[in-house]
Amino acid sequence: MDEGQFRAELMRWYARHGRHELPWRRTRDPYAVLVSEVMLQQTQVERVRPYYKRWLERWPSVGELAKASPAEVIREWAGLGYNRRALYLQRMAVAVMERYGGTLPLEVEELRTLPGIGPYTASAVACFAGERRVPVADTNIQRVLARAVLGRARARDCEPAALRAAAERLLPEEGARAHNLALMDLGAMVCASRAPQCDGCPVAGLCRWRLAGQPEGETSGQRTPKFEHTARFARGRIVDALRTADGLDASELAALLPDHHRDHVPRYLRSLEVDGLIEQDAEGRWRLPGQGRMSMASPKL
Numbered sequence: 001m002d003e004g005q006f007r008a009e010l011m012r013w014y015a016r017h018g019r020h021e022l023p024w025r026r027t028r029d030p031y032a033v034l035v036s037e038v039m040l041q042q043t044q045v046e047r048v049r050p051y052y053k054r055w056l057e058r059w060p061s062v063g064e065l066a067k068a069s070p071a072e073v074i075r076e077w078a079g080l081g082y083n084r085r086a087l088y089l090q091r092m093a094v095a096v097m098e099r100y101g102g103t104l105p106l107e108v109e110e111l112r113t114l115p116g117i118g119p120y121t122a123s124a125v126a127c128f129a130g131e132r133r134v135p136v137a138d139t140n141i142q143r144v145l146a147r148a149v150l151g152r153a154r155a156r157d158c159e160p161a162a163l164r165a166a167a168e169r170l171l172p173e174e175g176a177r178a179h180n181l182a183l184m185d186l187g188a189m190v191c192a193s194r195a196p197q198c199d200g201c202p203v204a205g206l207c208r209w210r211l212a213g214q215p216e217g218e219t220s221g222q223r224t225p226k227f228e229h230t231a232r233f234a235r236g237r238i239v240d241a242l243r244t245a246d247g248l249d250a251s252e253l254a255a256l257l258p259d260h261h262r263d264h265v266p267r268y269l270r271s272l273e274v275d276g277l278i279e280q281d282a283e284g285r286w287r288l289p290g291q292g293r294m295s296m297a298s299p300k301l
Helices: 003-017 030-040 045-058 062-066 070-076 084-100 119-128 139-149 160-170 176-189 231-243 250-254 265-274
Strands: none
Touching: 003 160, 003 176, 030 045, 030 084, 030 119, 045 070, 062 084, 070 084, 070 231, 119 176, 139 160, 139 176, 231 265, 250 265
């Protein structure tokens, strides 16, 4: 592949069709960028918009978030799912206040040491807020790399090392931020998972998957269970109930779940407690952690 031509075609398309209006793309504030990246994990853009706005209005800085209790951030997160993300943000804020005096670092290695920040999020904050020259590879970018560079239908059909190498090869010497955002938009808007719009793709003529006749990906043969039957569903129901209650015992929480979940309630409660999402009071009732108090003390990580 001609990487230079690929980048040129991609950037011409991005200048006209990129999602430049997204609020988190109009800022270089590392904290605001981090909030958006955590919220966008496995959550659609349009769903995130109002949550992002409300969160920054309530906690506009790392210092303000560090003062919040776990219960407050879990309540504010209601409706976004994957509640641990809210706790990680609050724990991150406390850690940044303690280690960096409230200034979020912009180097990938330092970001990785903070609670809840993995390889992707660290790279995204370093690139989108700090304009560091690092590859960023969310699911949309990985899909573009898998198809255009490696000739495979899906990212999961590729070795992680091969995807990393492909991202590195395409990364320009300058303008890494715009390049990564353009790849992200191409994957989200054109190179979709189920129905790619190849006729409107700016790099269709260079795409190895298309040139190979769009071979199908490998199939796992495994059926995905219905969401209502998963532990994630039950855990989410428990946390949702505790958002609006002062405290509930195990039997009251079990009564809120479908029958097939009720025998597993003790396991769900233990796992939520280990994750720091709930705690048990002296009377044996379950509630959100830190409910009714605000503290900058270091949480149990």
